[in-house]
Amino acid sequence: MTAQEIESGRFVRQANRFTDTITADGSSGHPAEAGRYRLFVSYACPWAHRSLIVRRLLGLEDAIGVGVVDPIRDERGWRFPEPDPVTGAGFLSELYLSTDPDYQGRYTVPCVWDTAAGRMVTNDFPAITTTMETQFTAWHRPGAPDLYPEPLRPEIDELNELVYTTVNNGVYRAGFATAQEPYEKAFDALFATFDRLEERLSDRRYLLGDAITEADVRLYPTLARFDAVYHSHFKCNLRRLVDYPNLWAYARDLYSVPAFGETTDFDQIKRHYYVTQRNVNPSGVVPKGPLIDWTAPHGRERLAGRGAPDGR
Numbered sequence: 001m002t003a004q005e006i007e008s009g010r011f012v013r014q015a016n017r018f019t020d021t022i023t024a025d026g027s028s029g030h031p032a033e034a035g036r037y038r039l040f041v042s043y044a045c046p047w048a049h050r051s052l053i054v055r056r057l058l059g060l061e062d063a064i065g066v067g068v069v070d071p072i073r074d075e076r077g078w079r080f081p082e083p084d085p086v087t088g089a090g091f092l093s094e095l096y097l098s099t100d101p102d103y104q105g106r107y108t109v110p111c112v113w114d115t116a117a118g119r120m121v122t123n124d125f126p127a128i129t130t131t132m133e134t135q136f137t138a139w140h141r142p143g144a145p146d147l148y149p150e151p152l153r154p155e156i157d158e159l160n161e162l163v164y165t166t167v168n169n170g171v172y173r174a175g176f177a178t179a180q181e182p183y184e185k186a187f188d189a190l191f192a193t194f195d196r197l198e199e200r201l202s203d204r205r206y207l208l209g210d211a212i213t214e215a216d217v218r219l220y221p222t223l224a225r226f227d228a229v230y231h232s233h234f235k236c237n238l239r240r241l242v243d244y245p246n247l248w249a250y251a252r253d254l255y256s257v258p259a260f261g262e263t264t265d266f267d268q269i270k271r272h273y274y275v276t277q278r279n280v281n282p283s284g285v286v287p288k289g290p291l292i293d294w295t296a297p298h299g300r301e302r303l304a305g306r307g308a309p310d311g312r
């Protein structure tokens with residue numbers, strides 16, 4: 001954590017610095033093209049996890065390449081296990097600094113590199129998934145789901161805002177707080193939202209009803225990390241995910257879809273948080289548990305959903 005990220009014991013997330021856009025019509029100077037962009041991710045990072053899920057659900061694996069960093073990060077920032085074969089970078093910082101030598105922020109994943117322009121386009125994580133959904137439609141696989149359907153956007157956006165503030169970023173606000181009051185505020189807001197989601201998921205298979213949308217993609221990475229990391233490491237311990245019948249079954253339902261399950265790497269997730277975040281866990285010791293069966297039957301087919309999008 002840099003000093004400016006903690007204000008009066010309250011965790012404040014830095015603004016995204018690279019916010020250029022990729023557009024289907026090329027008007028932004030970064031036209032959507034197959035083979036042109038490289039997405040950099042960590043399997044540990046919940047914001048990056050979203051982008052891996054969407055890329056896989058939409059069948060964009062051939063159109064958008066991926067570079068994966070090592071889950072353990074030191075003060076030099078994210079490191080590639082081997083130099084990145086496309087850019088040659090050993091550290092992600094090299095790509096940020098070659099784009100903007102004056103850049104002073106953190107070198108974050110996910111981010112998207114334009115191989116034709118030789119520069120970083122964006123590290124604006126909310127835009128990365130919606131760009132794949134709306135600007136790369138020419139490369140979506142046949143039968144790809146519409147994760148961001150026009151008529152549902154207002155409801156998706158509203159839910160995303162609540163989920164971002166109280167859940168996705170809420171766990172960080174609890175875990176990185178260095179004073180009692182901001183911690184408790186984040187904690188209370190997080191579990192209040194869990195109660196609302198538990199109720200919402202009682203009679204619908206996914207957050208918006210019968211089909212998986214961007215809202216599910218954004219909630220899932222936090223649920224996947226919850227019992228293994230956030231419950232203990234970030235002190236989010238009112239309840240565990242497994243204590244919520246609907247939310248837990250919903251999480252397993254999503255996990256059973258390969259785009260979600262096969263992009264979920266519990267080992268990298270645990271090692272990243274417990275080893276890298278020494279401000280929270282000074283010893284770096286990684287807990288062995290918990291023992292959780294993510295493959296137990298979820299039983300949510302009864303909610304008349306259209307089901308998982310053909311096994312992707």
Ligand SMILES: N[C@@H](CCC(=O)N[C@@H](CS)C(=O)NCC(=O)O)C(=O)O
Nearest residue numbers: 013014045046047106107108109123
């Ligand atoms: N871009 C956002 C969200 C992405 C983000 O926080 N990614 C984390 C990993 S989960 C990261 O790359 N952190 C690098 C660092 O703090 O040095 C941000 O700047 O806060």
